[in-house]
Each structure stands twice: as C-alpha cells, then as structure tokens.
Amino acid sequence: MIISFLKSREAILLGALIALILLVESRFSGFAMPRNLAAVFNDTSILIILALGQTLVILTRCIDLSLASNLALTGMVTAMLNAAMPGLPIVALLAVAVALGLIMGAFNGLLVWKLNIPPIVVTLGTLTIYRGIIFLVSGGSWVNSHEMSAAYKALPRAQMLGLPVLSWIAIVVIAGFAIGVNRTALGRAFYAVGGNPGAAVYTGIDVGRTRFSAFVIAGGLAGLCGYLWVSRYAVAYTDVAGGFELDIVAACVIGGISIAGGSGTVLGAVLGALFLGVIKNALPVAGISPFWQMAISGAAIIIAVAFNARKPPSRIILKHAEARS
Amino acid sequence: MTDNNTTPQPVLRLNGITKTFPGVRALSEVDLALYPGEVTALIGENGAGKSTLVKILTGIHQPDAGQIIVDETPTTLADASAATRAGITAIHQETVLFDDLSVAENIYLGHAPRGRFGLLDWARMEEDAREILKRIGAAINPRLPLRDLGIASKHLVAIARALSVQARVVVMDEPTAALSQAEIEELYTLIDRLKAEGKAILFISHKFDEVFRIAERYTVFRDGQMVDAGMISDVTEDQLVEKMVGRAMSAIFPVRHATPGETVLEVRDYSHPTEFADISFDLRRGEILGFYGLVGAGRSEIMQSLFGVTKPSHGEARLNGRALSIRTPADAIAEGIVYVPEDRGKQGAITAMPIFQNVTLPSLSRTSNKGFIRMAQEFDLARHYTERLDLRASALDQTVGNLSGGNQQKVVIAKWLATRPEVIILDEPTKGIDVGSKAAVHDFMAELAAEGLCVIMVSSEIPEILGMSDRVIVMREGRIVSQHPRDGLSPEILVREAAGYGATAQKESAA
Ligand SMILES: Nc1ncnc2c1ncn2[C@@H]1O[C@H](COP(=O)(O)OP(=O)(O)OP(=O)(O)O)[C@@H](O)[C@H]1O
Ligand SMILES: [Mg+2]
Numbered sequence A: 001m002i003i004s005f006l007k008s009r010e011a012i013l014l015g016a017l018i019a020l021i022l023l024v025e026s027r028f029s030g031f032a033m034p035r036n037l038a039a040v041f042n043d044t045s046i047l048i049i050l051a052l053g054q055t056l057v058i059l060t061r062c063i064d065l066s067l068a069s070n071l072a073l074t075g076m077v078t079a080m081l082n083a084a085m086p087g088l089p090i091v092a093l094l095a096v097a098v099a100l101g102l103i104m105g106a107f108n109g110l111l112v113w114k115l116n117i118p119p120i121v122v123t124l125g126t127l128t129i130y131r132g133i134i135f136l137v138s139g140g141s142w143v144n145s146h147e148m149s150a151a152y153k154a155l156p157r158a159q160m161l162g163l164p165v166l167s168w169i170a171i172v173v174i175a176g177f178a179i180g181v182n183r184t185a186l187g188r189a190f191y192a193v194g195g196n197p198g199a200a201v202y203t204g205i206d207v208g209r210t211r212f213s214a215f216v217i218a219g220g221l222a223g224l225c226g227y228l229w230v231s232r233y234a235v236a237y238t239d240v241a242g243g244f245e246l247d248i249v250a251a252c253v254i255g256g257i258s259i260a261g262g263s264g265t266v267l268g269a270v271l272g273a274l275f276l277g278v279i280k281n282a283l284p285v286a287g288i289s290p291f292w293q294m295a296i297s298g299a300a301i302i303i304a305v306a307f308n309a310r311k312p313p314s315r316i317i318l319k320h321a322e323a324r325s
Numbered sequence B: 001m002t003d004n005n006t007t008p009q010p011v012l013r014l015n016g017i018t019k020t021f022p023g024v025r026a027l028s029e030v031d032l033a034l035y036p037g038e039v040t041a042l043i044g045e046n047g048a049g050k051s052t053l054v055k056i057l058t059g060i061h062q063p064d065a066g067q068i069i070v071d072e073t074p075t076t077l078a079d080a081s082a083a084t085r086a087g088i089t090a091i092h093q094e095t096v097l098f099d100d101l102s103v104a105e106n107i108y109l110g111h112a113p114r115g116r117f118g119l120l121d122w123a124r125m126e127e128d129a130r131e132i133l134k135r136i137g138a139a140i141n142p143r144l145p146l147r148d149l150g151i152a153s154k155h156l157v158a159i160a161r162a163l164s165v166q167a168r169v170v171v172m173d174e175p176t177a178a179l180s181q182a183e184i185e186e187l188y189t190l191i192d193r194l195k196a197e198g199k200a201i202l203f204i205s206h207k208f209d210e211v212f213r214i215a216e217r218y219t220v221f222r223d224g225q226m227v228d229a230g231m232i233s234d235v236t237e238d239q240l241v242e243k244m245v246g247r248a249m250s251a252i253f254p255v256r257h258a259t260p261g262e263t264v265l266e267v268r269d270y271s272h273p274t275e276f277a278d279i280s281f282d283l284r285r286g287e288i289l290g291f292y293g294l295v296g297a298g299r300s301e302i303m304q305s306l307f308g309v310t311k312p313s314h315g316e317a318r319l320n321g322r323a324l325s326i327r328t329p330a331d332a333i334a335e336g337i338v339y340v341p342e343d344r345g346k347q348g349a350i351t352a353m354p355i356f357q358n359v360t361l362p363s364l365s366r367t368s369n370k371g372f373i374r375m376a377q378e379f380d381l382a383r384h385y386t387e388r389l390d391l392r393a394s395a396l397d398q399t400v401g402n403l404s405g406g407n408q409q410k411v412v413i414a415k416w417l418a419t420r421p422e423v424i425i426l427d428e429p430t431k432g433i434d435v436g437s438k439a440a441v442h443d444f445m446a447e448l449a450a451e452g453l454c455v456i457m458v459s460s461e462i463p464e465i466l467g468m469s470d471r472v473i474v475m476r477e478g479r480i481v482s483q484h485p486r487d488g489l490s491p492e493i494l495v496r497e498a499a500g501y502g503a504t505a506q507k508e509s510a511a
Helices: A002-007 A009-027 A034-059 A067-084 A090-114 A119-138 A150-157 A165-183 A185-195 A197-202 A207-233 A244-254 A266-285 A290-308 A316-324 B050-057 B080-085 B103-108 B122-135 B151-163 B181-196 B208-214 B237-245 B299-306 B329-335 B344-348 B355-363 B375-388 B405-417 B435-450 B462-468 B491-499
Strands: B012-021 B024-034 B039-044 B065-070 B073-075 B088-091 B169-173 B200-204 B217-222 B225-231 B263-271 B279-284 B288-293 B314-319 B337-340 B423-427 B454-458 B471-476 B479-485
Touching (some): A034 A185, A034 A207, A067 A150, A185 B355, A244 A290, B024 B065, B103 B122, B181 B200, B200 B208, B263 B299, B279 B454, B279 B479, B288 B299, B329 B337, B337 B405, B405 B423, B435 B454, B454 B462, B462 B491
Parallel strands (some): B024 B225, B288 B471
Antiparallel strands (some): B065 B073
16 A cells, blocks of 8 residues: 555655755755744645635636635625624624635536536636626725734634644645545546546536536635635735636646546645645745746646646555455 | 468568556567458457557557567557558547547548648548548538537548558457448448458457458457467357357357336337437336347437436336436436446546446445445445456456456446446447357346346347347337337348338337
C-alpha cells in the first residue's frame, strides 16, 4: 500500500511541495518550523475551500469562473449589514453569506442545466454580473475596518486548540469533502457525469441535476469564504479577490483535477492549493523575486497538466479495502 | 484466388513482439505473417492481446521488444502516420470518430484531398467519400453530421475511413460486431475484392462461421502468446476453439426447463413519430423473449423508450398489471426495469472509473449504510457478478478503460445484473465476447431466468436468438412482423421475415 501511494500523483505533488518548502527554508531559515507552516496553512485556507468547491464543478466537466465575484459580493453584503446593524449576531451573517453564495451558485447551475449554455460562457457572464452588483449595492464605496464590529472581525482569528478558527473551518471542509466525495452516491455521480455523461444517463443519473448540485455547493462555499475573506482583511470593496478565480482553477489543475472531467481527488486539490499558497504567500517573504514566483507557478501548472495527460494510477485506498475484504 | 503451391512472400512479418502494460503482459514474443491476397484470421479470448497487436501495427503503441518487418525491411512505426506510410490501415474495435464532423470529414480527417494553394478540396472530398461509401455498399449521405447516424452506420464510416487510404495491409478488429447480416454480406464481398487487389488482410473475430468463410490462414493467441498458426483448410472449428481456450469446449446453449409464469410486462400500442409504430407484446415471468431484426429495425429504439431514455408518442406499458409512467432511466431502474445498451463506449462504461465502481454505480443504495458507501460491500457485489461473467482483469480497482473490449462489455452487463432487476433488456448482450465467456453469459442468463428474471434479448445473431429465446419477435422497419414460439423456428424463417421477402411473412404465426 505504501509503495502504491509513492507512485500516485498525490505523492509526487506532496514531494514537490516538500521540496518547495525546503527551497524556501534554505533561503530563509525558520520557514519550515511547524508554527510557520501552520501560518501558511491558515493563509491558504480560503483558497483550499474554494478549490474544493471548484473541484466538484470540474469533475462534472464544467468550470465556475464566478467564484471570486461571488465571494466579493457576499463579503460586501455581510460587511454592509454589519456596518448598518452591528448588533446582528455573527451566526446570522454567516447564514446570509452561505445563502447568498448558494443562490449565486444555483443561478449558474440553472443556466447550465436548464438552458444548456456552456458553463464557461455562463460563469464568464456571472463573473461580471456579480461584480457589477457589488458596485450597485455599495455605490463603489468601501466598508472599512472601523465600520465593522469587533465580533465581525474576531471570528476567523479566534484561537481554538492552537489554531485560528479559519484553519479549523478549512479542516472541517476538507474532512467533509473527503467523506462526501468518496463515500456518497452524489460524490460518485460527480465522477460518473464527468467521466462519461452518456453512460451516466443510462445509469439513472440526472446529468443536469448533478452539475447543478456541484455549482450550488461551490457557490455556498464561495459565500462562506466571502465573509471569511472580508472579516480577515477587515475591508470590503468592489475589487476584493479580483483575479482570484484563476488562482482557484490553477490550484485544481496543479492538484491533478482533470479539466476533461471525471478524474481527480480531494487530497490532490488540497495539495494543489497548498502548493500555490506557498508560492504566493511564502516566496515573497523569502525575498524571491516576483518574476520567479510567476515562473514557478506557471511551470507548476504546465507540469501538472502534462502529468495529467498520462494515465491516472488506480486509487490506492481501494486496494487496501480490497486486501482487507 | 490464392495459389497455395507457390510460397508467397509475406508483406508484413512480426517477430517476437512483446508489449507490457503496468501489471499485465499483453503480448509476449508473438510472431505473425500476412500474405498478399490472403486473409489471416486472428482469434483469441477476450484480453488475449489482439487489439494490442492492432495498436502496435498502427503505431498507437510501441512494442517493448521485437521486430516489425515490412517487405523484408525492419521498420519502426513511431506513430499513426508512419503506419499509414508503411501501407497499413485499420478498422479499430472501438471506433474513434467525431460526432460533430460530417461523414466525409470523418473519412478524410488527416488525409483530405487538397486543391490549389493547399486548401481543402471540399467538392472532391465529398465526391470521393460518396465513391468509397458506395464501394462498401453503404447508402450514407457524406454531408450528414456523424451524430445523426446509428451505430451500424458509424461503423461503416469507420470502414470507409480505413479504406480511404492507399494500403497494402488492412487490419479489421471485429468489423462485423456492429453490423447486420446484409451489411456483413457486403463486407465479405468487399474483402473478396481487396483480396483480388492483392491486399493482405488481418481479420479479428469471435465468430467462427465468418472465420471459416473468409480466411485462408489463422493465428491463435492465448494469454498474450501465439499458440498456433496454420491454414484454415487444415483445421475444424472445434480444434480452433480448443486451441483458443486451451481445453475442449462444446458451444451449446444451456438447456432450460422452466415454463414461463404469469405476465409481468405488457406493452400496448407503443409508437414513436419516426422510429417504431404499434408495438404490443407481453413478457412473462422467467421468460427470455428474443427480438430479431436487421440493424435499424427499431428494436433498440423501443427498448430505449421503455427504459425512459426517449419518449414514445403514445402507448402504454404495465408492470404486474400496474400502469407505468417512466420518464427517466432512474424511474425505470426504480421499477426494476433495466437496459444494457448496445453502445458500450458512449452509453456503457465509465472508463476512467475502476471496475468495481462501475458495477455498483446503479446499486449504491445497496452497498451503503446510512448514506455512506461501504467499500468492502462494493467489492463483494462487484466480485460476485464479474466472476459469474468470467471477467478477466488483474484487480477490481483497475480502471475499465484498460480492459480489453470484450471485458468492458462484461463489466457493463455485470453492472445491470447487480441491480437485481425484475426485467432486464439486453441489447446485443454477447457482441464482442469470446466463445467461452459467451457461454458463461448465456448460462448466467438462463439461471437468472429460472429464478424468475424476465429477459428481453435484442440480438442480431441467429444462433443466439434460437438457442436462448422462449419466444421470438421479429421486427422490420419499426413494426412487429411476427411472434413465434421457439419450437419449429428456423434461421430461414427469421431471415426471410426480417428482410421482408414474400407476402406470407406478413402473417402472424401463432404465438
Ligand atoms: N492501455 C492499457 N493499459 C493497461 N492494460 C491494457 C491496456 N490496453 C490493454 N490492456 C490489457 O492488455 C490485455 C490485452 O488486451 P487487448 O485489448 O489486446 O485484448 P483483445 O484480445 O483485443 O480482447 P477482446 O476480444 O476483448 O477485444 C488485457 O489484459 C487488457 O486488460
Ligand atoms: Mg480487442
């Protein structure tokens, strides 16, 4: 089992991630300290959550380019609500954020499902529309730190068992995905729909509805991240997370989620996001020039795609299960 | 045509070809020679390595060891165009064509005729395509998008594509599996013509009547090794089967005793605007009901509408006396009616998924506990059904895409049997399956019928129809021509009625 893991795509990515961390460590000693790595994880939490949502969408042979706009809009709405009604409990704001995100995801999903518009076209459209709505609701003005309540800003930073709540949220989402994707019928359906839509229909799977579910889940997570992002950085404005949609896709691609659909793992997406996170967050600290940052992340994407073009190895956890049974 | 007194020089010779995939040795040190003007039949069980050899001959795979000798010159076939240049063309088992391109474009993709300035010469391309299609006896408009064609016509396009390049070696990997009897006859005529032109033909098939009809030579593969080769005139069918499976085998159908019980499924006046009309029939418990007809007679279309893939314009179906309203395949599966489609590529297996996940996909509720899938139960279920169907795979978590064509088909059948349906509709169930496994499929079918499963079997293979069915419905051009009990039915009756010769065929014999 250990040997087959060593041959898997995830193991290679893990190796690359460790090599990258050691590289930074060599330039900037102390980087590989557990406490610092925990900070890197925390910095990457939002990217991880979004990449997991995007993973579902890509598994079904779709793509969602509107996630960052969705995040920015929900973030703005929660910030404005908080500024207008500081007494509103954070739980209510969280519920609003998730609900708004779900609605935006559902809108994407419905257009793809019912009107049969290609997902890239739909979400390129809603990418602009959702951003436009931010401008409409905010009139282009910012919500600044001093307008936000202390409770609003405190949640993601609050420490619990040695880690910030933000990290814990990411951990819970990862665990939920690990179980949901691998061990539920819906999780299997994502793979089936992306792997062979024609055969999925004959198996009794509703292809449109499955894609819709993927968009809805990704949207809901983007909504959640909207609150997390804005409260963490304590500022909301129209261009929050501008261009971040491409980072999300890049994390998935580096993580081995096949753009052709039907292939990829939760672990891969998490590692892909971490890899990108280290490049984006740690290399600047280590004094590595922006040019090299871009070169490394660009090279990582191309290597990952070239790697995915090869045959995926069979999944190792299952070998284990078979050996046991 | 062939002169056995002189020893002709082979056009193509393979020496010691070996090919290993991760975990499988698909070919080990096989030899093969192909002679001008002769058909060499390549036979072997599912997974014996036949298609792998084809892929090596066409430059898709590279051998790990061994020599490919074309006209006495050792050659490497680095890619598909190198194979074309060496004069080798092939009709592949899994046809790779493009749904959104026209028939003519599919035929000429990659080697289209060019006119002035190197631009595509569309008019000539269409003209040439029409010519080639006519040569193989296919009445297909070259301008149609491929999407609009049925599976048999698509296969004819693949054949036309293979013949559109100038070649001396023509490889055919189960070319008749998707064709009807009439089209198969056309193909035989075509093969005769190719032989007369001096082409060397490698012909892969699981059907022995074909092999004896058209081949001069044979080569037998077993588990990736060449076990025998020789002249067809020196062997009998039984000897060939024995060489192929490594033991004596009688290809007889299972004996079935049970008499069908009460009526389970009633179909009344099923009609569709373009595909079929006035379809009525009953299916009884434990019965195997055969549907015979030429490809395109509307059999698959009826079954797809019973399964909820398409909608009939009117008509009614009842299950155990209760009117059914099936709008999607999920509805049908919930009612216990399942359909094993004919096109395993598009409609059958999810090739990137492991075998066991393919098998359990429609049965996940049974392998789950409180909504969570139990992997061990999945393996048990998948193992049970794939073993019964004689699946050859190295492990159940191998991806289906790495299996041989026949073994992929077995995975699809296992998937549907594993749902424990009340009614199973099998569309060409043993297409592409070797003799030994065919018997396994037939035995399992008979056993399940004896346990009360109702089976509708759409088949274009007359021996299978006659050997397995309790009752046979013959269809032609979207209508039921007649219904017969098995006893007293002959191949001649089936062929005549399906083709519509003579007015007497219109009469219904007592069902
Ligand atoms: N790309 C691949 N990766 C791994 N294994 C493969 C691959 N292609 C084929 N195999 C394996 O090689 C063996 C030979 O397969 P092949 O397709 O040549 O069989 P075949 O004789 O054509 O069978 P069939 O009659 O079912 O078409 C099988 O065990 C198959 O699983
Ligand atoms: Mg084959």
